[in-house]
Amino acid sequence: MRWSQTYIPTLRENQSDAELVSHQLLLRGGYIRKLASGIYLYLPLMQRVIEKFSKIVREEMNAAGGLEITMSVLCPAEVWQKTGRYNTVGKELMKMKDRHDHEMILCGTHEETVTNLIAGEVKSYRQLPLNLYQIQVKFRDEIRPRFGLMRGREFIMKDAYSFDATVESQKESYQKMVDAYFRIFERAGLEVLKVESDSGAMGGSTAHEFMLLVDTNGGEETILHCPSCRYAANEEKAVFKDLNKPEIDSEMKENEVVETPNAASIEEVTEFLKVDATRLVKTLIYMADDKPVAALVRGDRSVNETKLKNAVNAIELESATPAQVEQFTKAPVGFAGPVGLKDLTIVVDPLVAEMKNFVVGANADEKHIINVNFERDFKADKVVDITTAINGDGCHNCDGTMEAKSGIEVGNTFMLGTKYSEALNAKYLDDNGKEHPIIMGSYGIGITRTPQAALEKYFDDHGIIWPVGIAPYLVEIIPLNLDKENIAAASEIIYNDLNEAGFDVLIDDRPERAGVKFNDADLIGMPIRITIGEKSLNDNKIEVKLRSSDEVIKVDVDKIVEHVREVVQTLK
RNA sequence: CGGGGCGUGGCGCAGCCCGGUAGCGCGCUUGCUUCGGGAGUAAGAGGUCGCUGGUUCAAAUCCAGUCGCCCCGACCA
Structure with missing residues (x-):
């Protein structure tokens, strides 16, 4: 191609609203232009990058037995109503009406569409397994789009869906995709880490994310990984062994309410009472689907909201407002404690359960209780891990120490189970003529986000340094x-x-x-x-x-x- | 949705507080010179100052409303 015959509008100066290097480089290099918040146009160079990457993805998906199809961008709302996601996905699901007043949505993912397709067509175990994929525009009405192509509202994604008769077969299908993903990213010149993740609103059990580790501020997610046994999980999911165990008293002491004027935060209380944060217990109030929950973690730790959400089986979880905190604890924020709390679900972290003689809020202004003990002074509805793992925590798998890294998600794989097939009646007959829901998996790769993510790694002071695989x-x-x-x-x-x-x-x-x-x-x-x-x-x-x-x-x-x-x- | 900020030639910005002829750098067009790491020079083109309404003899500037965009947070691939 001759430069004079194509269109590469390079810019000498950075556009002011680009925060990440990768975003600036794409703008300056004449790869993309913005039409609206989170909506970008791909210029000739970007188009070639997309084609290069798509080609790799297609080749590997085909090699792994995938069949390419193209599904519609629009979907009748009723299909999403059947699976319940019409309501659970929330505002990022773009809803609209056509001229006949039929409710439609813009697909941000296609589980419903593809399952709906299969439900009418696949009837026998002989037709399984099946893997259908597409490379398509998706739309998610993100609350706050940012970082260029990395969190746009409209983006291109490769999404594949597997259909299997048995759990065994589904595992094989899943592994095939995982293997294909490693080949795809390798061909694109990207070293990725496969990490365990929470399956969130997708439903299902096992889920992984493929992360590109970056040193810039472009990382959107924290990953914990163990160099000795290769365990890796994102922050939402990561489990750990506590290596910072405080000494535990042998005897329980009598508890006592003490005055703690002006000491609401953990720092203030440790300072005032002259005790280590590991002798304190934080009590945080959340609203889980409109029901109040008290979450207890050790003073030096933070609550992992994803773990908590799963622990209480909530669809929506948010921290309580100061007014709600007062309503449930009868005290201003900072003095909540589990002793005497009523009408709340109490979730206790195991690190708290093993402590003795700790400090908690007294549910009264400027008061704390010292020498509190679990089971003796209060009970839990649940004792379950709700603590966020951090850099330096022990690996739960081996004796290693985990490191925290910053990464960008470029792909994901989910075992979906039968959530969609049951809701949309996608069933097959086995060799005994018995009916079963099809077992599904879903597998995504961000076609437009991955090249930008790559740029968070491949650049210098002068500009972009493309890996050969996806260079225009x-x-x-x-x-x-x-x-x-x-x-x-x-x-x-x-x-x-x-x-x-x-x-x-x-x-x-x-x-x-x-x-x-x-x-x-x-x-x-x-x-x-x-x-x-x-x-x-x-x-x-x-x-x-x-x-x-x-x-x-x-x-x-x-x-x-x-x-x-x-x-x-x-x-x- | 909460907090902060910004809309002025294609891009980056000044002007606004204190109303009175719209300005700078880059880019663009043409000529001459130059030509191995973002040239010099001369001449030019290009702006309903986001939009609507108000105040005023007069509004980019003051007031009200409205739309769009960016940053931080909740959310999310």
């Missing part, structure tokens, strides 16, 4: 001065030869000065740069430089195709 072009040719006949002629020959050899080539044929071309080339980030200028051309040579290195290699003009072929092998 492999080679960019820079003829330094097209007015010189020998340069123009050599450029044409090289451009044609590389094209004919099957490489994706971009030639910067603009009448720009060298500096502009070099800077733009660094900005848009093609892996290989070929410079054609007088100096070298006089010796019948041209210069080859990798975007990822500073080294310039002079190559004979007639050996260039061969050279590029060799160099590509060494590139990731």
